Amino acid sequence: MGKITIPFGSQHVALPEPVSFLFDTQNEIISDVHVNLGYVHRGIEKAAITKFDYTNLAFLLTRVCGLCSITHASGYIHGLEYLLNAEISKRAEYLRMLVIELDRMHSHLLANGHVAEVVGYENLFMQTFRYREKVMEILERLTGNRVQFDYYTIGGVRRDIDLEDAKEIKKELLELKPKLEKLTEFFETDYTFGLKTKNIGKITKEMALEYGVVGPIARASGVKTDARAEYEYLPYNEIGYKLQTRKDGDVLARNLVRQDEILNSLEMCLNILDNLPEGEIKVKTKGRPKGEVFVRVEAPRGECFYYLKGNGSKIFERVRIRVPTYANLPILKDLFIGEKYSDAQAIVLSFDPCMSCTAR
Amino acid sequence: MINPQMEFIKVTLENVKETIKKWYDPNKYHYVTINATDTGEDITIDWIFSDLKEKNKIYVFRAENIGYKDFIPSIKDIVKISWLAEFELADLFGLNVQDAPKGVFLEKESIQAPLRKETKWEK
Numbered sequence: 313m314g315k316i317t318i319p320f321g322s323q324h325v326a327l328p329e330p331v332s333f334l335f336d337t338q339n340e341i342i343s344d345v346h347v348n349l350g351y352v353h354r355g356i357e358k359a360a361i362t363k364f365d366y367t368n369l370a371f372l373l374t375r376v377c378g379l380c381s382i383t384h385a386s387g388y389i390h391g392l393e394y395l396l397n398a399e400i401s402k403r404a405e406y407l408r409m410l411v412i413e414l415d416r417m418h419s420h421l422l423a424n425g426h427v428a429e430v431v432g433y434e435n436l437f438m439q440t441f442r443y444r445e446k447v448m449e450i451l452e453r454l455t456g457n458r459v460q461f462d463y464y465t466i467g468g469v470r471r472d473i474d475l476e477d478a479k480e481i482k483k484e485l486l487e488l489k490p491k492l493e494k495l496t497e498f499f500e501t502d503y504t505f506g507l508k509t510k511n512i513g514k515i516t517k518e519m520a521l522e523y524g525v526v527g528p529i530a531r532a533s534g535v536k537t538d539a540r541a542e543y544e545y546l547p548y549n550e551i552g553y554k555l556q557t558r559k560d561g562d563v564l565a566r567n568l569v570r571q572d573e574i575l576n577s578l579e580m581c582l583n584i585l586d587n588l589p590e591g592e593i594k595v596k597t598k599g600r601p602k603g604e605v606f607v608r609v610e611a612p613r614g615e616c617f618y619y620l621k622g623n624g625s626k627i628f629e630r631v632r633i634r635v636p637t638y639a640n641l642p643i644l645k646d647l648f649i650g651e652k653y654s655d656a657q658a659i660v661l662s663f664d665p666c667m668s669c670t671a672r
Numbered sequence: 673m674i675n676p677q678m679e680f681i682k683v684t685l686e687n688v689k690e691t692i693k694k695w696y697d698p699n700k701y702h703y704v705t706i707n708a709t710d711t712g713e714d715i716t717i718d719w720i721f722s723d724l725k726e727k728n729k730i731y732v733f734r735a736e737n738i739g740y741k742d743f744i745p746s747i748k749d750i751v752k753i754s755w756l757a758e759f760e761l762a763d764l765f766g767l768n769v770q771d772a773p774k775g776v777f778l779e780k781e782s783i784q785a786p787l788r789k790e791t792k793w794e795k
Binding site: 349357362391393394398399400521522542543544545605606608615619621629634638639642 | 699707757
């Protein structure tokens, strides 16, 4: 059979993101891929160095992404606090970790639910999203918003948590825990789900290192990398953080790593609620940012990198954001070749791509 | 507070490829990205890596005083995935990067080289 070219995006039921893949296929096997990323470049880095002073910039940067807005706030504010020489309280650090890990839980549940949906498990997709909804409710209770919560602020966090809220959140997390464990067990043991995800889109450890992939994609291939462990921006060693890896590097392994991380995040949240230090939630900061700093933080999708350069004025000279999807795109392009077109959706969604971040 | 251990290695456009080639080992170091900064008079380019073992360590290969029309070598035969950041330098800064086409990140009708100091928001 001759070559058939099939478009995938820029609007596709499996991936409602502004990216377009053109697959060249031969007998349903992908032989070449063309990627178009240039639909909606949003000019956020330009706005960051022209329109926003450093006190308001976090409001812009959290809007790089809806799902991992707190990651962008953390990348920016940890860098800014370093330039301002600001030491924040332990309580604020713990509250930051609480919201970051809840955010990771809901983002991972969204990704795993989407993979379930595209391999034909609509009910499982809804079940996963039902659990995600619980996490979103907790986030709303803590921050006042479901997504785009501007919880991070320079010198700390915006809202404290009272005893009653802490008790209620702990109760909800404990109720959620066995359900999430059951979900992990399902992904791990269901025969048909395995048929559609095992040995699909496989990345070996060597490939992962060669292509510099990040986050759950790298960890699913056995690479022990995580900015939470490699770059000390919050005291993760105090709250039971454990680096999660799997070995198989396929669609299933990526789902399972995310499930393992959801359970670890839940444990960390419980530990935070049990051991929340007393103290202020915000300290005052002085001065203007001068100098440069390179920051790595772990978004749900992997390492997010920030470079800030200040010259002592209110507006930064350079703000550079390297998001995890940006790091994972090159291997995704090469990974398609040789795979069946029918598996393309599962491969793309197992990467949990975010074009909103990439076209920042 | 974060405690980044930043190590700067000065390079030129002539020796950057050779320097990174001698140093880079994907089992030891993680390629982060390539960054450009427009100073208003010239460009500074950073090739950025982190350490897979040593906490907080960031390596920056920095080339300064680059002219806007200078030829910038690609490192994609050393770091396979650098092409994406190199394409971005060509689009967002309008730089002349080896094998980097323009138009991957920006459409033809959009404002070109938006991250250059001289580029204004409005057309």
